[in-house]
Each structure stands twice: as C-alpha cells, then as structure tokens.
Amino acid sequence: MRVNSIGLDAGQSKQLGEQLNILLANFQVYYMNLRGIHWNIKGKRFFDLHAKFEELYDDANLKVDMVAERVLTLGEVPLHTFEDYIKVSKVPQGKNISQDEKAIRLIVDSLKELLRIEREILHASDEAKDEGTNSMMSDFITQQEKTVWMMKAWLAEEI
Template structure:
C-alpha cells in the first residue's frame, strides 16, 4: 500500500476525491438553486424567507470551498466548470420558483439527496481511515439533518 504525504492510502484517496467531486457538483447546483429562490421568492413570507435563503446560500458557498479544498488535500483536482456540474449533479434544478412552499420543498429534496451522497462518503472515508473527510461529512450531515427537520416543520410535514 502506497501512502500519500498525509498518511492515507493513495488509491483510497483518489476514490474519495472522485466521490467528493460528485458532492461538489451537487453542492454547486444546490447553491445556485438557493440563489435563485432568494432572488425570486414572492409573497407574504418574502422578508423572512429572503433572509433565510441568504443564510443557506452563504453556508453552501462555504461548504463548496471546504469540499474543493478537501479534494486538493487528498491529491485530487476539484471540478470547476458548469459543464462538470451539469454532468455530475443529481440535485434537482429549481427554475423560476417563486412560491414559498415550492422553495422549501426544493431545499428538502436537495438536502435529502446531498445526505445520501455524504453518508456514502462517510462510509468510504471511515474505510480509508480518513478522519479529515470523516469529520467534514459528520458536520455536514448533522447540520443538514437539522435543516431538513426545520423545513419539514415549516411545511407542517412529518420528517
């Protein structure tokens, strides 16, 4: 087994970089969706939701950077073109969403898909003894589960 400069198996690090690039592409689409609903939301809940969506897209932007830097730390190259994101993202595209419930449902669906990807990465990073990626995924999962719960509560739906 060949180790890289941070003591991880090179082959497993390459595989994790690929998985993280998939997450990166999906996070970029999620981020762009959040920008869109922030700009286009209408209705009586505009003021509250406009601020909330800004909070969410600011957080997503930070996470995009963290994911890209983790890919670099593992020796990979982060995806960085819209073409790459379109090709690799599975998070739904939210286009021209102006209604509050539609926007919240888009967030819940997007986070649900991100959580599936993150849990798979968590399993792979645990297998690779990659505590850095493990910690990042654990943090993301904890925050996003809480956001899903809050959004479902807003919708008056069961988790």
C-alpha cells in the same frame, strides 16, 4: 500499499476525491438553486424567506470551498466548470421558483440528495481511516439533518 503525503492510502484517497467531486458538483447546483429562490421569492413570507435563503446560500458557499479544498488535500483536482457539475449532479434544478412552498420543497429534496452522497462518503472515509473527510461529512450531515427537520416543520410535515 502506496501512501500519500498525508499518510492515507493513495488509491482510497483518489476514490474519495472522486466522490467529493460529485458532492462538490451537487453543492454547486444546490447553491445556485438557493440563489435563485432568494432572488425570486414572492409573497407574504418574502422578508423571512429572503433572509433564510441568503443564510443557506452563504453556508452552502462555505461548504463548496471546504469540499474543493478537501479534494485538493487528497491530491485530486476539484471540478470547476458548470458543464462538469451538470453532468454529475443529481440535485434537482429549480428554475423560476417564486412560491414559498415550492422553494422549501426544493431545499428539502436537494438536502436529501446531498445527505445520501455524504453518507456514502462517510462510509468510504471511515474505511480509508480518513478522519479529515470523515469529520467534515459528519458535521455536514448533522447540520443538514437539522435543516431538513426545520424545513419539514415549516411545511407542517413529518420527518
């Protein structure tokens, strides 16, 4: 087994870097969705939602940086073009969404996809004994599950 400079199996680290790049691409699309709904939201809930969407895109922006830096830590190169993001992203793309319920559904649908990817990475990072990636995914999952619960509550829907 070849070990990298942080003591992890180099092959497993490469695979984790590839998975994290997929997560990075999806986070970038999610981030742009949040910017779009922040800018375009209309209606009686404008002030509350405008502020909430800003909070969410600030958080997503931080996570984008964390994921990219983890890719680098594992010895890989983070994706960094919109062309690459669109090729691998599964997060739905929102365009011209100004209605509150559609915006919240876009967030829920996006987070469901991010959670799916993060759970795959969590499993792989556990197998690789990569506590750094494992801890990051665990934290992301916990935060995003809570956000999904809150968004579903706003929609008056069951989890």
